[in-house]
Amino acid sequence: MSVQQPIKIAILAMGGEGGGVLADWIVDLGEHQGWHAQTTSVPGVAQRTGATIYYVELLPPAPQPTTRQPVLALMPMPGDVDVVLCSELMEAGRAVQRGLVTPQRTTLITSTHRVYAIAEKAAMGDGRVNDEVLVQHAREAAQKLVSFDMARTAEESGSVISAVLFGALCGVGALPFSRADFEATIERGGVGVKPSLKAFGRGCQAALGQDAPAAEPAATVPTPAPQTAAVAALLQRVEREHRPACQHVVREGVRRLIDYQDTAYAALYLDRLAALVRQAGADEDTLVRETARHLALWMSYEDTIRVADLKTRDSRFQRVQGEVRAKADQQLHINEFMHPRIEEVCETLPAALGRWLARPHALHRLVARFTREGRVIRTSSLRGFALLWLLSRWRVARRSTLRYVQENQRIEHWVQRVQALAASHPALALEVARLQRLVKGYGDTHARGLRNYQTLLGVLDRHGATLAPAQLARLRDAALADEHGKALQAALQQQALHA
């Protein structure tokens, strides 16, 4: 009986990522060296972005002449795979989960970039899984792990991930073929040879460890260099009024609010925080930091003025240019999808006028009719730009707008709640501060968030300090669990808080 064993290779990829091309390359590579090669897969509908496995077996020519053909398997067996290639990090996790990666023998080659699964993308807050856990498990499970961001490598070489993976397979030395053999395979393929070879080379080098990415340089915080006295005074206040552990966040808050309105507004922000610091214990850094963060976000609520301001900036035009990869000899037009409803119109007007227009009368109906439908505004045209630019100038009157009055009331109320609890029950105060996370978005989304926020404040009112901070945190998570508020209702009932 022959003791020969094939080399077993599993490729885990998502449909449309070129896993099939990679498998074909490996087969062609083997066959060209006189090896037996077999590959198979289950394409079907999996090609439409679903996860799928391609399986390859390579057997060297028989040492003695034989009349029998090798009998190769059609699917990988857990514990019996030599090389696993993954086009994405979660797929590497899946390979480990399926037992295809074993410390005794498996070389795991994976890209570390993420293609988020639908559950991660659709979460109302942050539904991403922990990449660290995936990497950790991959490292523990594999005999040898080669991992780097192959999507970036592919992008930089103008090619696709399969070419990078093929290069890494060459570089890691798991197959007894030379680099020239690998490259000849790509050349025989005849499609996009040049970029594929470039990506292959980068992948190969990375696997060899010659191109090991240097550790991310620690982000150095540049020393603030204020240009004006007013800004300098604000920064001095930050240093004076806050412990070093909190200064960074507070400074970012100040930066945000100057950018949002003016230095006076940033001063109001510092006043509000100062009041909290006075109440809180000396070492309540987390409470102060989180409140500082959420207060800055709330005070820079997204009104029409803010949106118009952000949309018309030169930095934004440049960002779009880069993002859509428009080249210098191409022209770029930017069209915004706006949907100002009568609510937004009223909110942008001075408070009294806004309140009046919000009441049902002929003018209200007329404005409502004109704002029923969304509009596409071309910011890159003179008319569109002028419209948004003028709206952004309305910043000078922001403090008089209806929206400002409303938001200011809510902010004051919320800040006072946090302050009131800061001394007696800092853990609960922290959770109250974090409730701001519920209030986000625009239009219906904003209304829904605000409703949930108010529901939870109501719970706080009724139960006061008898409410455990963890309970409030659970309710907040429940409010972010689904759009229809079912999870929140269930959580309220479960905790018997709907009194």
Place this chain on the structure above:
Amino acid sequence: MAERSFVEEVKKLRLGAGEVFSGEGILAVTKALLESGVAYVAGYQGAPISHLMDVLADAQDILTDHGIRFENSASEATAAATLAASVNYPLRGAVTFKATVGTNVASDALANLASGGVLGGALIIVGEDYGEGSSIMQERSHAFAMKSQMWLLDPRPNLPCIVQAVKDGFDLSEASSTPVMLQLRIRACHVHGQFVASDNRKSAFTLQQALAEPQRDVNRIVLPPASFLHEKEKVEQRWPAAVRFIQERQLNEFFAEDADDVGVVVQGGTYNTLIRALNHLGLADVYGESQLPLYVMNVAYPLVDAEFERFCQGKRAILVLEEGQPNFVEQNVADILRRLGSTTTLHGKDLLPLAGEYNTATLLKGLTAFLQQYGKLAPEPKARKMIPLVAAPAATSAELAANVHARPPGFCTGCPERPIFTAMKLVERELGPHHVTADIGCHLFSILPPFNIGATTMGYGLGAASAAAFNVPGGRRAISVMGDGGFWHNGLTSGIANAVFNRSDNLTIVVDNSYTSATGGQDILSSKALNATRSTGHAIEQAVRGVGVRWVRTLKRTYDLKAMTATLREALTTKEKGPKVLVAQSECMLNKQRREKPQVRKAVAAGQRVVRERFGVDPDTCTGDHSCIRLSGCPSLTIKPNPDPLRTDPVAAVQDSCVGCGLCGEVSHAAVLCPSFYRAEIVTNPTRGDRLRQRVRQAVIGWLQRRDAQRRAQLAF
């Protein structure tokens, strides 16, 4: 236009004797058909046999050379009925479809065909979609072979064996006047391998000859009293003839027959997995040299009693490896052994799982139990040192499981079907949830997140039919979804005409994307494409009106969310009685891109003005609620870390793979989401007028922007 072009593969169909064919299993079958001298081929596409159909579609010239008629059948039933050509004439014919869904649809024709029997060889090639990665209910074709008494081949999964099985299949069919099914599992269809080709053969008898001199034999028609005679003929003549042929031709194989006093019986399709399992036990090498007696049934039905008698001679026990349930083969073997008065003990499902795919690990476990029972392996077998099957500790696997999500297939980037379901979600907000019956096709992905729409799927084209009971006064209307593929397959009659006749009040949405997209983008009657060999351009709306539907709306652009929601709202609330049909048209984006991309490249190279559109999200106005994703689910609409130092929730982002279908913008308008979406138009080769306008704009806008930037710079720190 099929998803893949097979121009390269088609060349392989011309290979002559002695040349080496290298490629996929299902393409080898195509070549084997030509080598067998078929006169006609028909079929219905579907994984895993779509490539067979697609290759033949691209091989019209070869087919013409050989006088072969090739049909893209309307359904599997049509395909099976096509084999009627072999009933009265010595014509070899083959049909192909996906099993068991296709076998189900075809079973009426197959049963009639099997009853009367055939003169020319009739081969039914089924792609057996069973086990991991399957997209259908888990059943087997074996039952169809048994009930109609057709013979079922299940060859070893390598190209030479598969090709031989095709040829043997025709011979067996002719020798026993019975249609023969050739079952190919999904991985066997896609397996890459090689075989030595033979010359192609033309059919000795032609279709023209048949038409010139029509033959009939009333004894071959399923009508009493002939049909009673057919049953007798099956068991008294055709079955024995088949068994004789199988033995003479040695279609089943014995390996290491006398090597031991226990043995294993396996169907050809599972042979490779068995060898790998034995390899792990140290009982076989990679060339299939086994130390354990093996009986490989390349004919899964009928079983050959004499061969079992031979195999069981001198054996204490045999193990039957039979995937799936019920255990037809094992029952049959038990019957044979009982009648023979054999003392050989029979094992099978007592040592192996009743349900599920038999992969190497499963077989290994069953074999180990079997061999331990008969003292062939020590209770803690030393041989197992080769397979370190280490179970991960429970805690770590739980941690991993929490971080590895299922990743089912979904709608492609820019898919025109997605806006239909977005519209349904939006209308649901106003009118409340409706009962939705789904169908087979890409649109079935709507049952998964983020849409979560659809309660049942009863079969291809049966979307509307499965809402038939939900027709009561005062009830909220049920909604059915059906693809254009399902519509032409049978949905027009089983769904629409049925609804007209039974005075249904429900809504049926027909998703018309110009192809049977889920099976690989083949053309159908309503395709817009001009197909040289098929008649296309037949509007679904006309067909629907033709069977008597009054309320029909055709929307020519599914991406128009406003029109889509308005039409849905009207369909669900109109006072008008009778079935409502909404035909939602937009071309399959996968096919559209494949068609248009080369044209665009050409235009750009020729210096023409070309505008590319794509969407984007401004990260500084996105607040990370992801409503847009929940209403779209587009692969190119994703998330990325929030660049804002104060925020933690990831922001939405559009990848460069965006094809600018427009849904993102429509959604943000219709659902009043947020102002973060923008549509970028990138103009390549701008005209002189373009450049002039751009200069003026840049002067004004740039000046204002610089002023603002200066102000901000002053306040920056």
